[in-house]
Amino acid sequence: MSRFISPALCAIFACSICSTVASASDLAAGKTLYDANCSACHNTGLGGAPKLGDKAAWAPRNAQGIDVLVSHAVNGFDGTSGSMPAKGGVATLTDAQIGDIVGYMAEQGK
Ligand code: HEC
DSSP states (O other): OOOOOOHHHHHHTOOGGGGOOOOSSOHHHHHHHHHHHTHHHHTTTGGGOOOTTOHHHHHHHHTTOHHHHHHHHHHOEEOSSOEEOGGGGOTTSOHHHHHHHHHHHHHHTO
């Protein structure tokens, strides 16, 4: 009597749906929210805010890692160039929305 070992069995559970991993942040949503809530300072550099897309300004900030950036944006942050108000002063924004926005901002600075 022979035994059959089927390698195909191993592949049955390799489901392609599982590879649809949600991205860390929703960049499109982040852009819309950025334009509405953060651009007043971050488009112009008002009060020392790092400008959107200014790679030199964002390189050292991005180097801190996205978690630190999000935490600074959620809680507020007094750095060497100015004062970032908690949630940009818009208390109704959720932490997840801030995460989307910061993901967008960080991406623009790369
Ligand atoms: C009133 C002006 C103002 C508004 C509005 C504002 N920011 Fe800022 N933001 C700043 C300033 C100033 C800094 C620089 C602080 C420093 O590093 O000294 C900053 C820095 C940051 C940083 C970098 C923090 C770090 O660790 O380097 C992030 C991320 C950020 N802001 C996100 C946001 C988001 C998201 C919004 C909108 C919800 C927002 N900001 C709205 C003024 C503003």
